[in-house]
Amino acid sequence: MLVINNLSVSIDGKNILKGINLEVKPGQIHAIMGPNGSGKSTLAAVIAGRDFAEVTEGTVTYFGRNLLEMAAEDRAKEGIFLGFQYPVEIPGVSMVNFMKTAVNEQRKHKGLEPLSASGFLKMMREKKEMVEIDSKLTNRSVNEGFSGGEKKKNEIFQMAMLEPTLAILDETDSGLDIDALRIVANGVNKLKRNDNSTIVITHYQRLLEYIIPDVVHVLYDGRIVKTAGKELALELEKKGYEWIKKEIENLN
Amino acid sequence: MAKDQDKILTDITTGEYKYGFYSDIEMDQIPKGLNEDTIRTISEKKKEPGWLLEFRLKAYHHWQTMSMPHWANLEIPPIDFQDIIYYAAPKQKAALDSSGDIDPELKKTFDKLGIPLEEQKHLAGFAVDAVMDSVSVKTTFRETLAELGIIFCSFSEAVKGYPDLIKRYMGTVVPYTDNFFASLNSAVFSDGSFCYIPKGVRCPIELSTYFRINAAHTGQFERTLLVADEESYVSYLEGCTAPMRDENQLHAAVVEIITENKAEVKYSTVQNWYPGDKNGKGGIFNFVTKRGLCRGENSKISWTQIETGSAITWKYPSCILRGDNSKGEFYSVAVTNNHQQADTGTKMIHIGKNTRSTIVSKGISAGRGQNSYRGLVKVLKNAVNARNFSQCDSLLLGDKCGAHTFPYIEVDNQTAIVEHEATASKIGEDQIFYCNQRGISTEDAIGLIVNGYAREVINKLPMEFAVEAQKLLQISLEGSVG
Numbered sequence: 017m018l019v020i021n022n023l024s025v026s027i028d029g030k031n032i033l034k035g036i037n038l039e040v041k042p043g044q045i046h047a048i049m050g051p052n053g054s055g056k057s058t059l060a061a062v063i064a065g066r067d068f069a070e071v072t073e074g075t076v077t078y079f080g081r082n083l084l085e086m087a088a089e090d091r092a093k094e095g096i097f098l099g100f101q102y103p104v105e106i107p108g109v110s111m112v113n114f115m116k117t118a119v120n121e122q123r124k125h126k127g128l129e130p131l132s133a134s135g136f137l138k139m140m141r142e143k144k145e146m147v148e149i150d151s152k153l154t155n156r157s158v159n160e161g162f163s164g165g166e167k168k169k170n171e172i173f174q175m176a177m178l179e180p181t182l183a184i185l186d187e188t189d190s191g192l193d194i195d196a197l198r199i200v201a202n203g204v205n206k207l208k209r210n211d212n213s214t215i216v217i218t219h220y221q222r223l224l225e226y227i228i229p230d231v232v233h234v235l236y237d238g239r240i241v242k243t244a245g246k247e248l249a250l251e252l253e254k255k256g257y258e259w260i261k262k263e264i265e266n267l268n
Numbered sequence: 269m270a271k272d273q274d275k276i277l278t279d280i281t282t283g284e285y286k287y288g289f290y291s292d293i294e295m296d297q298i299p300k301g302l303n304e305d306t307i308r309t310i311s312e313k314k315k316e317p318g319w320l321l322e323f324r325l326k327a328y329h330h331w332q333t334m335s336m337p338h339w340a341n342l343e344i345p346p347i348d349f350q351d352i353i354y355y356a357a358p359k360q361k362a363a364l365d366s367s368g369d370i371d372p373e374l375k376k377t378f379d380k381l382g383i384p385l386e387e388q389k390h391l392a393g394f395a396v397d398a399v400m401d402s403v404s405v406k407t408t409f410r411e412t413l414a415e416l417g418i419i420f421c422s423f424s425e426a427v428k429g430y431p432d433l434i435k436r437y438m439g440t441v442v443p444y445t446d447n448f449f450a451s452l453n454s455a456v457f458s459d460g461s462f463c464y465i466p467k468g469v470r471c472p473i474e475l476s477t478y479f480r481i482n483a484a485h486t487g488q489f490e491r492t493l494l495v496a497d498e499e500s501y502v503s504y505l506e507g508c509t510a511p512m513r514d515e516n517q518l519h520a521a522v523v524e525i526i527t528e529n530k531a532e533v534k535y536s537t538v539q540n541w542y543p544g545d546k547n548g549k550g551g552i553f554n555f556v557t558k559r560g561l562c563r564g565e566n567s568k569i570s571w572t573q574i575e576t577g578s579a580i581t582w583k584y585p586s587c588i589l590r591g592d593n594s595k596g597e598f599y600s601v602a603v604t605n606n607h608q609q610a611d612t613g614t615k616m617i618h619i620g621k622n623t624r625s626t627i628v629s630k631g632i633s634a635g636r637g638q639n640s641y642r643g644l645v646k647v648l649k650n651a652v653n654a655r656n657f658s659q660c661d662s663l664l665l666g667d668k669c670g671a672h673t674f675p676y677i678e679v680d681n682q683t684a685i686v687e688h689e690a691t692a693s694k695i696g697e698d699q700i701f702y703c704n705q706r707g708i709s710t711e712d713a714i715g716l717i718v719n720g721y722a723r724e725v726i727n728k729l730p731m732e733f734a735v736e737a738q739k740l741l742q743i744s745l746e747g748s749v750g
Contacts, residue, residue, distance in 0.1 A: 064705055092707035104702040108720025117716060118706035125707070157720065158702075174706065 017042055017213060018063070018083075018182055023074035025055075025062055032058045032069065034238035040182065043210040047224055047249060048217045050235035051257045056217045057101055059235070060186040063215075064098040065091045078182070092118075093125040095181030095212075099171040099188050106158040111170075114158045115140065115177050122178060143176040147203035164191040172203040179207070184215045189223035201226030221253035234260055288542060291377040295483050297356035302349050304328065307455055310355050314424050314458070317431065327444035327454030334448045340582055340611040341640040341672055345516070347553070352518060354456045356483040358400050377480070395420060397461040397477045399490055407461075409473065417466040418502075420475055423491055426462035433464055437495055441524040441561045441588070449520040449555040449582075453489045457522070460490035465500035465531070474730055476505035479519075481541075481552070487518040494524070496531035498564060503534040505733060514550045516579060521556045529564030529591065534572070536729050537585075538737055541577035543744075548607025548636075551579025558585035562594035562620075570597040571614065572728045574737040576744040579608060584642065586615035589623035589651075596625040599725040601737075603744045604637025604669070613643035613674075618654035618684070627658040630722050633669035634745050640672040647684040654684040662692040663721050665714065665745065715742040 018040040025033040032055045040046055050056050062069055063076065065088030076083040083091060106114065119139070120130040131139065144151055149169050159167050168188055175183055185204070189197055204214060204227050216227055224232075224246065232248040233240045236257070241264055242248065252260070298309055307328055311321040336344070358371070378398055395409035397420065413420050419430060427434055444454035461477040481488050496502055506523075519541065525533050535558075544551025554577075560569035571585040587596025598614035616625035631639040639662065647654045662671035673690055695717050703713035719726070719738050726734050 066701055088701065088704035089707050089709050092705050098705050100702065100705075104696070104698045106699050106702070106717060106720060108723045109716050110720075113720075114703075114706070114716065117708055117712065118703075121707040121709075121712075178706065 017079055019075075019077045020063075021075045021077075023059075023062070023076060024072045025058060025069045026072050027058070027069045031072075032238055033062070035074065036235075036238075036240055038233070038240065040213050040215065042213055044231065045208070045214045045216065045227060045229045047227075047229035047232045047246075048215060048235050048240075049219070049221075049232060049249065049252060052219070054235045055238045056235050057186055060098060060184045060215075060217055063091075063184060064088060064096060089121070092178075093122050097175050097178055097180030097183045099168075099175060099183065099185040101187040101190065103159045103162075103167040103171055105160045105162075107160050109158050111154040111156060111158055112137075112140070115154075115174065118174075119177060139177070143173060146206055147173050147176050148199045149173045165193065165196040168192055168200055169196060169203075172200050176203060176207055179212075181212050182215070183207075183212070184217065186217045187219060188216070189218055189220065197223060198226060221249045224249045236260055236264065287540065291373065291482055293371075293373050293377070293482065294359040295356050296359050297353050297483060297486070300351055300353050300485065302352070302354060302456065306354050310456060310458060313355065313357075314427075316424075316427060319431075319435065320427060323439070323444065324455050327451050328456075330445050331448070331451035331455055334451060337448055340642070341638070341674070342580055342582060342609050342611050344553070344580060347516075347518065349452075351485070353483070353486040354489070355458055356486040357458075358482070377482070378478070395473055395475050397422060397475075398480070399459055399461070399477060399488075400480045400482050413471070413473075413475075416469050416471070418469060418471055419462065419464040421462055423457075423460040423462050423493065426493075430462070430464070433495065434462070434493070437493055437524070437526055438491075439524075441526060441559045442522050442557050447557060450522050450557040453491065453520050453522045453557070456487075457489045457491045460521070461492045463493070463502065463504065464495045465497060465502045467497045468499045469497075470500065471502040474503050474505055476507065478507045479521075481517055481519065485515065485517075487520065489519075490521050492521070492523040494526070494533055494535070496525075496527045496533050496567075498528045499530045500528075501532045503730060504536070505730065506535070506537045507540070516544075516551060516553055518553050519556070519578075521558075523556070523558040523585075525560035525569055527560065527562050527564060527567035527569055527591075527594075530566045531564060532568040532570075533560065534570045535560070535585070536733060537571075537573040537575075538729075538733055538740065539573065539575045539577050539581070540740060542579075543577050543608050544579040544606065546606050546635075548579070551608075552577065554578035554581045554583060556583045558583065559588065559615075560586070560596070561588045562591050562596065562623075564594070565591040565620070566593045567591050568595040568597075570595075570599075570728070572599045572725065573601070573612075574722075574726070574729070574740065575600065575602040575610060575612060576740045578610070581608075581610040581612050583612045584614055586617070587625060588617045588619065589625065589654075590619045591623075592620040593622045594620055595623070598625075598627045598629070598643075599728045600628070601630045601632065601722040601725045601741070602639055602641075603632045603741060604634070604639045605744055606635040606637065608635075609638045611640040611642055613641045615644040615646070616656060618645075618647040618651040618656070621650070621652045621654075623651055623654050625654075625656045627656070627660070628724060629658075629660045630725055631660070631662045631671050632665070632718060632722070632741075632745070633662065633671050634665040636668045638670045638672070640674060642674040642676075644676040644678070645686055645688075646677075647679040647681050647686065649680045651681050652683050654681060654686075656684075656686045658686075658688045660688070660690045661721070662690075663718070664692065664694045714745060718742070718745060
């Protein structure tokens, strides 16, 4: 579904991604790991369509379409979801109103009628139960005054509401205690189907105990330097990123 | 409500000034120009008693000694007061008789504005006084209200029918010497609404006045007088629109409110005068004096305003808190887009003991719009334990607009507590991207964020108006991004 070919990206003239190749097939879970500053979040943002980086080389296609030519909101409507590392607060905008707008935009895109008020509230209720989010949170303004953990759970709740085809979770585990981590992981697992895919971006192996990836990539200095099965995550946890760094230096 | 919000979103894409049409109605109007004869003619046309003509003339002579105020943060082009028509009334084909039927042409105009003048068709719970140019054309639900002893009629009728009430209250809150525009209004005002709520009556429906400027080259000068007697309550709404024209038209109104002991008046405005075009050509000059007097103890006056229209707005709905324990409130959202300018705010004058006031002002500037909040909180010597809380927020869209805050605080009593909070923010790119990533377009995202920002004020409006106000905010900001 997603094919990234030799993607290079720079921000303010500085090369951040240096020739990324990645293919995500339907039903797969990919984990992208790597030390801070390796370009993980930049990759997520470029796929989601944030207009801050310059693509200097390469292509990104999504179901055969040139993703880089699509506006961020169109990518979202086509089923790409980004779980933000730092979810944004929007004071005064209620979660209900925000989600209703988002869900109905997506429905409009698919040629469906907007949901009725009661139909929408029923959907909210079901999804809230599914991802175990406190119902009080959805009565408040978008992320306003939420704790770090609540914000992350709210991302998973939104993911459940929008049922994406391709979800990218950017450091969703950072700042979570073990209970919140379990809730977030459960949510992701429940939403898993064999026609949708997830890219989990993480620094630590911890989350991958709950979300079992099919493929693990290590991103280092703007390149994917290693790709293997789920066992790679465990190895990394044991040996640390220094091991990768050394391995690369040896190669050079 | 939820359904309406969906509609709002679709409406934004087609948002232009919707009320810019002109109705071709035969008018009875006097020639341009202002002098003593003009005033005598207006008074004569309205068959007014001598005391009122005298009031007008005194105001006119006082006005002649005054000059345009220039202290506001506004660029006002010179206004030629001799180049304005001071009286223009639609000629009603079927004269207003006892049955109260109105000219079908006029009815059509108000239908088009969404203000049906037939009672059976009207939104449940609203009574309307419809004012076109210089005269009131119809007041609905009068009989129903009369059963409760509530008087709701045009100002001209009140002068004839209730001269004692008018004489007792008119000019007591805004004297004819008050300011340049109030003096001008006192001299030439042609109509407006009058409302009296008797002792102990809670008005069961919303009362409203709808102001429509139709004729070219005319100014609209109306007066509204609201009196809430002891332990009474009324919620009052005001709406306004005008045709799109290249010329600037002047609207200089006076609103006076008096509340006696334990009475409460809630006054809401959705101001949607034509704002001028994208290049700043045309639009209404809105120079209005609105003031309420909490005369009685434990009385309350609350102003809520949504200001989206006008080329220039100069307006400070105020409260004089004379009665002990009286309360004043001011909730405002003012939008300036394109070349619009607004200098608006309030005055809270604490005279009585334990008086309280709350000010919440939300300015939104876009395009080249300039938005100023100007507010005075004054605590007099005897106002023991006065409290004020003011919050002034500014939201900027783009980098060519401006937001300004001019708070004045004068405290003469040491027991007073006066708080002032102010914030200025821009809609963040990260907020917009967050919405985009959920499938919401930038335009819709701004609509959501702006309405969220203004929600605290919009929630103070009666529900039908709240929906209208949300739509207006989005339409007013159409095209202000990117």
